[in-house]
Amino acid sequence: MDNAHPYRLALAGLLHDIGKFAQRAGEQVSAEWSDGKTQADFKYQHALHSWHFINRYVPREFQVGVLAAYHHRPQNSEQRLIRLADQLS
Numbered sequence: 001m002d003n004a005h006p007y008r009l010a011l012a013g014l015l016h017d018i019g020k021f022a023q024r025a026g027e028q029v030s031a032e033w034s035d036g037k038t039q040a041d042f043k044y045q046h047a048l049h050s051w052h053f054i055n056r057y058v059p060r061e062f063q064v065g066v067l068a069a070y071h072h073r074p075q076n077s078e079q080r081l082i083r084l085a086d087q088l089s
Contacts, residue, residue, distance in 0.1 A: 009078060012067035013085045015058070019049025019069075043072035 023029075023046045032038045033048060042048045051069035058064065071082040 008062070008064050008067065009081060011058075011062060012064035012071075012078075012082050015054055015064060016050060016068040016071045016082050016086060017046060018053050019046040019051070022046075022049040022053065041073060042069060047072055 027049065029045050029048050029052075033045060038048065042051070047069045051065050054063065054065040054068055067078050067082055070079045071086050074080040074083050
């Protein structure tokens with residue numbers, strides 16, 4: 001583990017797909033989605049929506065955007081846990 005507290009992992013697991021609400025409501029992601037790197041990093045638009053939601057509404061001390069939004073392209077063991085939870089659900 002990369003020092004992620006279990007509560008942070010749980011919060012990331014709860015919020016990882018929050019961006020699907022925005023996407024299904026027709027919200028447009030910013031122009032950054034056109035950037036090939038952004039698409040490669042997040043893989044799906046709802047993950048970028050989740051990133052924006054978490055960064056905007058979750059207090060800084062509970063920030064889990066990096067854990068939650070990268071669950072389709074995990075870079076570390078915590079992100080892989082969120083991906084596994086997503087697959088199992």
